[in-house]
Amino acid sequence: MKGKRSLGQNFFINNNLGEYIVEKVKTSNTKSVIEIGPGLGFFTQRLINVFENVTVIEKDSELANNLRLQFPNISVINEDFLNFDLNQIMEIPSTYFGSLPYNVSKPIVKKIVESKSFTNPAYFIIQKEVAEKYIYKKPYSTLSLTTHIYSNCKKILDISPDSFKPKPHVNSTLISFIPKEINIQNIPLLKDLITLSFRHPRKNLLNNLKGTKFQNGSQLYKTYRPSDLSLDQYIEILKYSL
Structure with a gap:
């Protein structure tokens, strides 16, 4: 299946690197994971081997239907994550993960780190240039400062375009967001x-x-x-x- 440009779909295909990434996500020590934008299920196939509960949120109806057939024992939510009510999935402490569409990665990250459901580390694959703006160091940016209110960000590794199909025109980065205790007023x-x-x-x-x-x-x-x-x-x- 070809990725839809309108949805920013670039499907991950690097098997060895995929295993390494899932091992990193596994270190969150939660029993549940919420995958955003699972696409063809590349990471989903690996996440079900290390998490007891897997929930995926997929905007594309065709992909969501395929995921239900491919993984009958997981929860598949066919909805735009940006419109999804996170209160529906707050009961079980979960790790957020996703290879995010580049064009909506910032609002997705913002929604998560500012939500009450953000109680465990989150791991995302996003555009490298954007990932670097999240890192809290000089010169600071609006993105690094406002995100640091809620979390500590850590760059884990860079990913070349060869790991995706179709190949994006930019490099990507796996980045983690670790929730902080918030003692800031106003x-x-x-x-x-x-x-x-x-x-x-x-x-x-x-x-x-x-x-x-x-x-x-x-x-x-x-x-x-x-x-x-x-x-x-x-x-x-x-x-x-x-």
């Missing part, structure tokens, strides 16, 4: 502050926050660019602004 305001600070990434903080409710706090680091500041420093700015 998270919505903190995310607003970070977003406004990056309106013009090359300008300093004072210019970006001028005329906003965070203007007073920007005085703490007024000559810094937004990518220079850590999450703790943004929290400090927020406290000074309130």
